[in-house]
Amino acid sequence: MPDLLEEVESGVAWLTLNRPERLNALSPAMTEALSEALQRFATDHEVGAIVIAGAGRGWCSGGDVKTMEARGRDQTMEDRIEGLRRSHQLPLLMRTLPKVVIAAINGPVAGAGLGLALACDLRVAGKSARFGTAFARIGYSGDYGGTWSLTRLVGTAKARELYFLADVIDADTAFSYGMVNRVVADEALRDEAMALARRIADGPRVALGYIKKNLLAAETEPFQTVLDLEAAHQARCAFTEDHKEAVAAFVEKRKPVFKGR
Numbered sequence: 001m002p003d004l005l006e007e008v009e010s011g012v013a014w015l016t017l018n019r020p021e022r023l024n025a026l027s028p029a030m031t032e033a034l035s036e037a038l039q040r041f042a043t044d045h046e047v048g049a050i051v052i053a054g055a056g057r058g059w060c061s062g063g064d065v066k067t068m069e070a071r072g073r074d075q076t077m078e079d080r081i082e083g084l085r086r087s088h089q090l091p092l093l094m095r096t097l098p099k100v101v102i103a104a105i106n107g108p109v110a111g112a113g114l115g116l117a118l119a120c121d122l123r124v125a126g127k128s129a130r131f132g133t134a135f136a137r138i139g140y141s142g143d144y145g146g147t148w149s150l151t152r153l154v155g156t157a158k159a160r161e162l163y164f165l166a167d168v169i170d171a172d173t174a175f176s177y178g179m180v181n182r183v184v185a186d187e188a189l190r191d192e193a194m195a196l197a198r199r200i201a202d203g204p205r206v207a208l209g210y211i212k213k214n215l216l217a218a219e220t221e222p223f224q225t226v227l228d229l230e231a232a233h234q235a236r237c238a239f240t241e242d243h244k245e246a247v248a249a250f251v252e253k254r255k256p257v258f259k260g261r
Helices: 028-042 065-072 077-087 089-096 112-119 146-154 156-165 171-177 186-201 205-218 223-238 241-252
Strands: 004-009 012-017 049-054 100-105 108-110 122-126 130-132 182-184
Touching: 004 028, 012 028, 012 186, 028 049, 028 089, 049 186, 077 089, 089 112, 100 112, 100 186, 108 112, 112 130, 112 146, 122 171, 122 186, 130 171, 146 156, 171 182, 182 186, 205 223, 205 241, 223 241
Parallel strands: 012 049, 049 100, 100 122, 108 130, 122 182
Antiparallel strands: 004 012
16 A cells, blocks of 8 residues: 555545555655655645545654664764755645645654644644643654744744643643634544635635735744735735625625636
8 A cells, every 4th residue: 555645535635644554654665656646736726725644543643763774874963964955845845835734633643643643734633632742752853844833823932842741731731722713523633624624725725825825924934924914815815706706795795616727
């Protein structure tokens, strides 16, 4: 079986991490397939939203600890740095591609897996989801942008606590910290994630892509820079068919039908 499964339904691309026997620990084949799929769906006009799920009882346990020593045995420090830099293109891609990416978190997520989850735009967690930074437990300092993303989601004090102590927290605690957007019953996770993704996929896709650009810039750029971006993006959206349809629907007191153009 491939390490990543794909399906597209009603404008939603569903990508399933598929190493359930290893709690979907990352493998080179999985990350390569995920990167390729995300790049392809980024420009696929039939896809309006992307959901990343996990097969079996976990979402992603991060790097495969059992293979770490063997994989690094013949590497120089420079080799390791370059390999991580290449790997880090994946969370960067998730944050910058013009489609909304949703994590449907069904179980344990840790380490680099947590970095991937935090790089998604939205996170829906089942009740059995568990979250941990994990790095301090194995003498690592962190990768996949987790320190950046977690600090912005939960604040510097809580991010430090979660990284230094490496405690595992449950879904409700993650929700209270602002790490996830919704917590639902395990058996409802797929339906809830799909319903959320469908709402986005049925929306004004060009405008949503620019909203994502604005929000990414808002995390790091000065106010004036974001104002300039908003001006340019708003002007672009004014020329879309979806904007014109929304205005007509408002005047006619009906629900707009967006076409992603």
